Amino acid sequence: MELREPVHVIDSHTEGEPTRVVISGGPDLGSGSIHERMQRFCKQFDHFRSGIVCEPRGSEVVVGALLLDPVQPDSSAAVIFFNDVGYLGMCGHGTIGVLTTLAHLGRVAPGLHRIETPVGTVEATLHEDGSVTVENVPSYRYRTKVEVEVPGYGPVTGDVAWGGNWFFLVADPPCELTAANRIELIAASTSIRAALHANGVTGRDGAYIDHVEFFSEAKDQENSSRNFVLCPGASFDRSPCGTGTSAKMACLYDDGKLAPGTTWKQEGILGTVFQGSVREGSDGQVNPSIRGHAWVTGESKLLFAVDDPFSRGIKF
Numbered sequence: 001m002e003l004r005e006p007v008h009v010i011d012s013h014t015e016g017e018p019t020r021v022v023i024s025g026g027p028d029l030g031s032g033s034i035h036e037r038m039q040r041f042c043k044q045f046d047h048f049r050s051g052i053v054c055e056p057r058g059s060e061v062v063v064g065a066l067l068l069d070p071v072q073p074d075s076s077a078a079v080i081f082f083n084d085v086g087y088l089g090m091c092g093h094g095t096i097g098v099l100t101t102l103a104h105l106g107r108v109a110p111g112l113h114r115i116e117t118p119v120g121t122v123e124a125t126l127h128e129d130g131s132v133t134v135e136n137v138p139s140y141r142y143r144t145k146v147e148v149e150v151p152g153y154g155p156v157t158g159d160v161a162w163g164g165n166w167f168f169l170v171a172d173p174p175c176e177l178t179a180a181n182r183i184e185l186i187a188a189s190t191s192i193r194a195a196l197h198a199n200g201v202t203g204r205d206g207a208y209i210d211h212v213e214f215f216s217e218a219k220d221q222e223n224s225s226r227n228f229v230l231c232p233g234a235s236f237d238r239s240p241c242g243t244g245t246s247a248k249m250a251c252l253y254d255d256g257k258l259a260p261g262t263t264w265k266q267e268g269i270l271g272t273v274f275q276g277s278v279r280e281g282s283d284g285q286v287n288p289s290i291r292g293h294a295w296v297t298g299e300s301k302l303l304f305a306v307d308d309p310f311s312r313g314i315k316f
């Protein structure tokens with residue numbers, strides 16, 4: 001069997017949501033800013049993205065993270081996040097997974113680290129107990145109480161907010177937020193996303209809103225709220241979603257319901273929790289932080305035979 005160069009990956013999960021970090025064997029994206037290198041990745045090596053995260057080597061749940069050399073000498077890493085349908089600006093659970101993976105490899109020690117992403121450099125602290133706090137990119141609410149007519153569901157109202165990705169946040173879910181209801185929740189959130197698109201509801205500068213987030217009361221009284229997050233494509237976040245929690249906290253801050261420094265405990269669909277808080281930023285934005293825990297689950301060499309019809313992944 002003739003093989004292409006193997007790809008060394010380390011898998012982890014952050015509060016239930018998987019991250020696959022590409023350690024070696026990735027495409028040569030040349031030099032330049034992380035944003036420029038992401039453009040090259042999309043245009044010339046998209047088959048690499050799909051081959052790493054899609055079936056048969058991955059699944060729609062997996063978020064990939066391509067490790068690159070950072071531009072700034074004081075950064076610990078640069079990273080491009082991707083999934084089964086495309087690329088993510090930032091990824092909270094993924095950043096926790098990346099730092100945990102780098103610690104597993106012995107490349108970072110507990111302390112503060114700077115990680116470059118296509119939407120800005122984030123700081124992340126690896127704590128002695130193995131948990132990670134991510135100081136996410138500045139986040140803000142862009143539009144409040146937007147009503148959209150959703151075929152089969154009627155009018156749905158939500159806020160549009162940025163937390164490193166674009167979110168539509170809905171406080172009135174169609175059913176109880178439980179993993180058992182995931183099929184119904186995916187159907188409803190996918191219909192909302194399509195209706196936003198059909199009605200021209202976007203993020204700033206016409207950006208496509210690719211995440212939809214439902215909220216309800218927390219199941220555990222210790223926590224502040226529970227969510228369900230539809231990710232780009234048809235997968236849902238098994239974790240409480242770092243960028244989604246950031247978008248939520250930006251809205252709460254805007255409503256005067258979350259004071260800077262107060263802990264917000266966001267429970268996800270599996271009952272796992274991200275602890276968040278905000279610091280006041282400029283122009284009404286907030287600087288959010290989220291803390292969670294990742295666990296390494298595997299270390300593998302992905303093989304690609306030259307005649308494998310699915311070396312670019314299966315496209316459904």
Ligand code: PYC
Pocket residue numbers: 017063088090091092093094165231237239240241242243244
């Ligand atoms: O944790 O920010 C996040 C995230 C985005 C998509 C999946 N997880």
